[in-house]
Amino acid sequence: MLNPTKISMAALTVAISAAPSMVVAEEKAEGFIEGSSLTALNRNYYFNRDHRNGQSSPTGNGYSEAWAHAVISKFESGFTQGTVGFGVDAFAMIGLKLDTGDGRNGARSSFDVLPVNSDGQAQDEYTKFGGAAKVRAFDTIVRVGDVFPATPVVAAGDSRLLPESFKGVTAINTSIEGLSVQGGRLHAMSQPTSSDLNDNFATFYAGPVNSPWIAYGGGDYALNKNLTFSLYSSRLKDAWNQYYAGTAWTYPLADDLSLFGDLNYYKAVDEGKQLLGKFNNNIWSGRVGVKLGAHSVALSHQRNNGNDDFDYLRQSDSIFLDNSIQYSDFNSPKERSWMVRYDLDMTPYGVPGLSFMTRYGRGTDADYSNANTVYMRRDAEGNPLTDQKRWERDVEVKYVVQSGSMKDLSLRLRQATTRATAFESDLEEVRVIVEYPLAIL
Numbered sequence: 239m240l241n242p243t244k245i246s247m248a249a250l251t252v253a254i255s256a257a258p259s260m261v262v263a264e265e266k267a268e269g270f271i272e273g274s275s276l277t278a279l280n281r282n283y284y285f286n287r288d289h290r291n292g293q294s295s296p297t298g299n300g301y302s303e304a305w306a307h308a309v310i311s312k313f314e315s316g317f318t319q320g321t322v323g324f325g326v327d328a329f330a331m332i333g334l335k336l337d338t339g340d341g342r343n344g345a346r347s348s349f350d351v352l353p354v355n356s357d358g359q360a361q362d363e364y365t366k367f368g369g370a371a372k373v374r375a376f377d378t379i380v381r382v383g384d385v386f387p388a389t390p391v392v393a394a395g396d397s398r399l400l401p402e403s404f405k406g407v408t409a410i411n412t413s414i415e416g417l418s419v420q421g422g423r424l425h426a427m428s429q430p431t432s433s434d435l436n437d438n439f440a441t442f443y444a445g446p447v448n449s450p451w452i453a454y455g456g457g458d459y460a461l462n463k464n465l466t467f468s469l470y471s472s473r474l475k476d477a478w479n480q481y482y483a484g485t486a487w488t489y490p491l492a493d494d495l496s497l498f499g500d501l502n503y504y505k506a507v508d509e510g511k512q513l514l515g516k517f518n519n520n521i522w523s524g525r526v527g528v529k530l531g532a533h534s535v536a537l538s539h540q541r542n543n544g545n546d547d548f549d550y551l552r553q554s555d556s557i558f559l560d561n562s563i564q565y566s567d568f569n570s571p572k573e574r575s576w577m578v579r580y581d582l583d584m585t586p587y588g589v590p591g592l593s594f595m596t597r598y599g600r601g602t603d604a605d606y607s608n609a610n611t612v613y614m615r616r617d618a619e620g621n622p623l624t625d626q627k628r629w630e631r632d633v634e635v636k637y638v639v640q641s642g643s644m645k646d647l648s649l650r651l652r653q654a655t656t657r658a659t660a661f662e663s664d665l666e667e668v669r670v671i672v673e674y675p676l677a678i679l
Contacts, residue, residue, distance in 0.1 A: 273316015276679035281308040282672040283399045285351050290664035304351035305337040308399045317374045328369035333399045335362050353431040364433045377413040390482040391472035392454045393555040398430035421455030440552040444514050444612050449475045464488045476510035499526040502558050515610030519544025523560040532583045540575045545608040564654040566630045568601040575601035591638040600629040628658035647674045
């Protein structure tokens, strides 16, 4: 049911954050104040997940549903002048329940729109407050505190109401033209539904992991505007060592015609105390496509050669694989998958800001015969699942207002259908996301 009190609170938060200012963005000026920026993102989020096999849903009534609103405000100062500059980043976020209804909030599952209590009831509101100190020396920026890394091995996710964050130290260097080198050591994470910025680590497939830290490092190099390379590694202490290599390219054939593609490869091996069991996995994906004017079509293939699920941090974006899509990751042991995707930009047809995407992915040969005890999945008789299959079809329509008082307001409709054998769920998903960013400073 709609909660007028919560709507009023959201409106008040937006009104306070929308105060006028005379300060410009960091990259356009020097100085702590002169380089500061303050933004507020209003995000309205509706999510409905229909479990086609009914009682297997986490709420027991066949589907999960939530409607909520968030205000995500972020402040980034400039740096004090001099060879070594100092600054701060800070954020304040609030998530407000608009409607869930008893028994429809998704409980404690990957639905993850709102936090729920021990009785499975969604909270009316929750907040996140945090920040980081930062130092700039020459072409290196170091941040200490609450951070939002974005790499193939550790990446803060932002696919739910509030974004995920991590706590620790990060550094990025851009001294060499075309090369960005970064790394960090993090000792806590905060899930999208948590107000606690010091949560323990958790992975998507194994759940909570009692690991004291995760460290990562690597870089991206743009050889030219058409070819890039990436190399990264990470260690989730006492759980895994993970390595990533990737490349992306485009090849122009004419003014309105080009080929494009990418390759992504991960290797993951157990580490230290083997908190997630013993494993030695590798998974890769490759994509080729053609772009003709407003249209692009791509075909991708992905293959997990390991005996266990390829795992990654829960609700993060740390899985740069072509066939990891809205619901399915197609990353089960021995799984092979194909996907075809079509994109359309309506700008040449007189509707700038409107885009359309659809894709279909199919996976086969998932086999848990040799999975370790952490990732093992069994049938009703207790036997490891073998010869598992699934498919997913996604459709997305997005419109971004191009001008006027509502410029940059975006409306996005996402629909997904999945069908699978015993190892996964049959689902229908609908997500409606409306976002309105405000540049305050």
